[in-house]
Amino acid sequence: MAAQETTGSNVETLMTTLNGVRSLRSQVTHYFRTVAEGPKENEDDQQQQQQQQQQQNQENSSSSSNNICEKYALVLENIKNQLRDLETQVGGLTPPTTTTNLGNTGVISLDPSPDKLRLYHQLLDCYTWTEKVHCYSTTMNQLLHGNSLKRSSVSISKRRRPTQYNHNVPQQQVDMTIQAINQMFQVMTLNVSRPFGNNAVVQVTLGRVLRAVVTLKGLLIEWVVVRAYNEPLLDEEGKVDLYTPSQYKVFQKVTDNANAAMLNFCSPGFTDLSVRSFFTWLHSYQSLFTGVCKRCDMHLHNHMPPTWREFRTLDPFHEECKP
Numbered sequence: 001m002a003a004q005e006t007t008g009s010n011v012e013t014l015m016t017t018l019n020g021v022r023s024l025r026s027q028v029t030h031y032f033r034t035v036a037e038g039p040k041e042n043e044d045d046q047q048q049q050q051q052q053q054q055q056q057n058q059e060n061s062s063s064s065s066n067n068i069c070e071k072y073a074l075v076l077e078n079i080k081n082q083l084r085d086l087e088t089q090v091g092g093l094t095p096p097t098t099t100t101n102l103g104n105t106g107v108i109s110l111d112p113s114p115d116k117l118r119l120y121h122q123l124l125d126c127y128t129w130t131e132k133v134h135c136y137s138t139t140m141n142q143l144l145h146g147n148s149l150k151r152s153s154v155s156i157s158k159r160r161r162p163t164q165y166n167h168n169v170p171q172q173q174v175d176m177t178i179q180a181i182n183q184m185f186q187v188m189t190l191n192v193s194r195p196f197g198n199n200a201v202v203q204v205t206l207g208r209v210l211r212a213v214v215t216l217k218g219l220l221i222e223w224v225v226v227r228a229y230n231e232p233l234l235d236e237e238g239k240v241d242l243y244t245p246s247q248y249k250v251f252q253k254v255t256d257n258a259n260a261a262m263l264n265f266c267s268p269g270f271t272d273l274s275v276r277s278f279f280t281w282l283h284s285y286q287s288l289f290t291g292v293c294k295r296c297d298m299h300l301h302n303h304m305p306p307t308w309r310e311f312r313t314l315d316p317f318h319e320e321c322k323p
Contacts, residue, residue, distance in 0.1 A: 017089040024082045031075050169218045169271065174200050177219060177272050181279050188283050193240065201240050203233050204279075209288050210251060212258070213242055219271050221278060224258040226251050250288075253307045253319065258282065264311055284314040295321040 175192060178200070182190040191203040204212040208229050215223040227233070227246040235241040246252055261281050267274040292299055293306045294315045306316035310323070317323070 013089065013092055017086065017093060020082065020086045020089055024079065024086055027075070027079050027082060031072075031079065034075070035072070171198060171200070173271075174216065174219060177275060178202060180272075181276055184276075185279075185283050187286055188279070190279070195240055201242070203240065204282065205229075206283065207286050209286055210254065212282065213240060215242055216275075219275055221262045221266070221275065224255065224262055226255040226258055250304060250307060253304070254285065254288070257308055261309075261311065281309060281311065281314060284309045284316075287316065291316040293318045293321050295323075 171194075178190050178192050182188075187207045189205045191205075192200050193203065194200055199218075200216045202214040202216065204214060206212070210226055211229055211231065211233055212224060212226045213233055214221060223242065225242065225245065228248050228251050231246060231251075233240060235244070245255060262278060265274045265277040265281065288307070289299075289305055291306060293301065294317060296318065298318075299305060301318040301320060304318065306318050306321075308317045308319055308322040309315070310317065
């Protein structure tokens with residue numbers, strides 16, 4: 001802190017000294033210009049001089065010469081006082097303790113070209129600014145090194161639970177999980193197939209309401225497509241159709257909500273809970289065309305049934321009525 005205060009006072013003294021040099025140069029320039037051009041008279045003085053030229057010619061010349069001498073004497077006295085103040089201010093400045101090492105760039109100052117001299121001064125300012133940054137950063141490093149930023153000084157040696165990756169699990173675990181979920185619901189049936197290798201594809205049939213295709217990567221749900229009960233799940237080649245959307249607007253909206261629920265129930269720390277929660281949420285759509293909205297207590301709103309299911313309570317809502 002003391003170093004910063006000293007630096008600030010030196011800068012203020014230097015600025016005051018530079019202002020004094022500028023004022024002194026201005027006064028000296030004005031003095032020599034006045035001496036070179038001679039005294040100037042105003043128009044009023046010229047008219048008065050023409051009117052009284054014959055009567056007081058000698059008296060005016062002697063008085064004007066006296067006034068000019070007194071004016072020059074005052075200007076010289078002012079220059080002398082400013083020079084004395086400037087010497088005092090220069091004496092109060094402290095010379096820099098360290099020299100700026102410019103390396104090979106210092107040779108630029110030897111070139112008489114004014115363009116390159118400007119570059120030299122810019123480089124000098126750049127090096128000075130860099131040295132200040134280095135000095136301040138060193139001071140901040142010392143201050144921060146003395147203060148511990150840790151929340152607690154007690155070292156915790158307890159090992160954390162290893163991170164479980166849902167996308168890298170054996171096939172037997174996936175089959176057991178889907179089979180356990182299938183036994184939870186009587187209306188909904190789940191069929192597992194692997195048309196593309198190790199990753200499972202679950203074909204869901206919910207009563208006579210809807211059908212869905214759920215793509216898994218391990219136990220991580222990646223994609224969900226919901227279609228009507230009368231729409232096929234297989235394409236023309238007999239393979240599972242994973243991406244073709246439903247032709248009905250109701251099930252297109254249910255597909256969007258199912259993908260939102262997939263992201264909501266995703267839990268990397270629990271392998272079975274996220275998948276079980278998602279299929280429980282999907283099972284609530286068995287009342288898609290029979291349930292009423294919990295807010296407006298109506299079956300249809302804008303010609304649409306309640307296609308939204310709240311994640312916790314599984315209550316049906318219209319898209320415009322959902323909380």
